[in-house]
Amino acid sequence: MGYVARVLALVAVGMFVSATASVAEEKDPLKPRVPADQLAEAKQMKNPVEATPENIAKGKALFEGKGTCVNCHGKEGKGDGPAGAILNPSPRNFTNCKFHKKRKDGELFWVIKNGSAGTGMVSLVPAAITEEEAWTIINYERSFCKE
Ligand code: HEC
Known part of the structure; x- marks a missing residue:
């Protein structure tokens, strides 16, 4: 099954389950997901996409559309x-x-590119989006923190 088909199947099952069962917990969101031997390098990566209102709007469109992020x-x-x-x-x-204070953009990018082992967060670059689109979505994800 292709990536999009898999996500759509998950959405169908999820709609059923969310009506009947309670939601699981997050795995500790403050612990790094990038393997120790790649963490320093990931932290140093700079987001090449500026967090302007226009780019954040683009990130929202990708998050809710092509990227399929919204489904999960x-x-x-x-x-x-x-x-x-x-x-x-x-x-x-x-x-x-x-969570946002603990993570550098490069760590988020690493997970979008490589997935988070043992979880439903699979590698989405290049399966669903390009690297530039991933950086664009990161700016939108940051905007969910309202502090
Ligand atoms: C099939 C479900 C699913 C989809 C689709 C999905 N995610 Fe996730 N995502 C998860 C899960 C589950 C986790 C938690 C993983 C963990 O705890 O290690 C997660 C965690 C993350 C994290 C946190 C990484 C960290 O450092 O802790 C980021 C960033 C992220 N997702 C970005 C995205 C983006 C961007 C998209 C869309 C392009 C997306 N996700 C689509 C399920 C999904």
Whole structure:
């Protein structure tokens, strides 16, 4: 099954499950996901896309459209999308400002590119989006923290 078909199947099952069951918890969001031997390098990566209002709007469109992120992370970024409901651990809640303070953009990029081992967060670059689109979405994900 292709990537998009898999996500759509997850959405269908998730809509059913979210109506009947409670949502799983996140795995500790403050612990790094990048393997120790690549962490320093990931932290040093700079986001080449500026966080202007225009680029954040582009990120929102990608998050809710082509990127399929919304299916798991939810429209409000709380990790409560229809497919997210069946995942254990639960998708990241991007409204948690403590999480954003702990992570550099490069660490988020690393996970979007490589996935987070043992979770529903699979590699999405280049399966669903380009590297530049990933950086663009990161700016939008940051905007869910309102502090
Ligand atoms: C099939 C469900 C699913 C989809 C689709 C999905 N994610 Fe995730 N995502 C997850 C889960 C589950 C986690 C939590 C992983 C963990 O705890 O290690 C996560 C975690 C993350 C994280 C946190 C990484 C960290 O450092 O802790 C980022 C950033 C992220 N996703 C970005 C995205 C982006 C961008 C998209 C769309 C291009 C996307 N995700 C699509 C399920 C998904």
